[in-house]
Amino acid sequence: EAEVAQSPRYKITEKSQAVAFWCDPISGHATLYWYRQILGQGPELLVQFQDESVVDDSQLPKDRFSAERLKGVDSTLKIQPAELGDSAMYLCASSLGTDGYTFGSGTRLTVV
Amino acid sequence: GENVEQHPSTLSVQEGDSAVIKCTYSDSASNYFPWYKQELGKRPQLIIDIRSNVGEKKDQRIAVTLNKTAKHFSLHITETQPEDSAVYFCAASPYTDKLIFGTGTRLQVFP
Numbered sequence: 001e002a003e004v005a006q007s008p009r010y011k012i013t014e015k016s017q018a019v020a021f022w023c024d025p026i027s028g029h030a031t032l033y034w035y036r037q038i039l040g041q042g043p044e045l046l047v048q049f050q051d052e053s054v055v056d057d058s059q060l061p062k063d064r065f066s067a068e069r070l071k072g073v074d075s076t077l078k079i080q081p082a083e084l085g086d087s088a089m090y091l092c093a094s095s096l097g098t099d100g101y102t103f104g105s106g107t108r109l110t111v112v
Numbered sequence: 113g114e115n116v117e118q119h120p121s122t123l124s125v126q127e128g129d130s131a132v133i134k135c136t137y138s139d140s141a142s143n144y145f146p147w148y149k150q151e152l153g154k155r156p157q158l159i160i161d162i163r164s165n166v167g168e169k170k171d172q173r174i175a176v177t178l179n180k181t182a183k184h185f186s187l188h189i190t191e192t193q194p195e196d197s198a199v200y201f202c203a204a205s206p207y208t209d210k211l212i213f214g215t216g217t218r219l220q221v222f223p
Contacts, residue, residue: 033210042118042213043213045210091155101158104155105154
């Protein structure tokens with residue numbers, strides 16, 4: 001079964017440092033999403049790509065977060081500088097429209 | 113924008129009993145409603161979904177119902193088993209295929 005690959009699985013960083021997460025979607029999935037899930041809450045969309053273009057980044061804190069999908073395949077989400085409140089699970093997902101919507105295993109970020 | 117409310121936040125049932133989780137949504141343009149099961153520390157896993165042209169869908173012990181007029185949808189799990197214990201999330205897709213999630217229901221099934 002095809003999977004969405006994410007790395008790293010776990011990341012501990014000090015506040016004010018930079019951190020980056022990587023996602024490789026299922027082959028052929030044009031739409032890629034980054035969600036943030038704070039412990040005890042539902043996932044919240046940060047950014048959505050259609051191929052290499054950003055479709056929705058209305059909930060992305062653009063002063064410190066950036067995301068790119070340069071060739072329309074894999075994607076990187078960056079936080080600089082990290083803050084204590086950024087501690088969460090960062091989930092990547094990909095889909096063909098709403099079909100085949102699949103989440104990766106996530107990156108659990110702890111900011112100390 | 114779309115807002116999804118989910119109830120209850122916790123649900124405890126005896127093994128073999130049924131469990132029902134309810135969600136309401138605000139945007140009448142939403143047309144896709146999936147349900148996810150998430151075990152501790154793991155990714156959300158799709159367990160069933162329904163589109164707005166259908167009122168009910170069933171897959172073995174799991175069923176979902178949708179009332180478009182009232183803008184609510186529900187997850188029904190029959191003959192619950194201990195392995196059904198997890199956090200369940202509903203979601204709605206208003207447009208551009210993004211998902212707006214509910215706040216989650218922690219289901220505990222006691223043997």
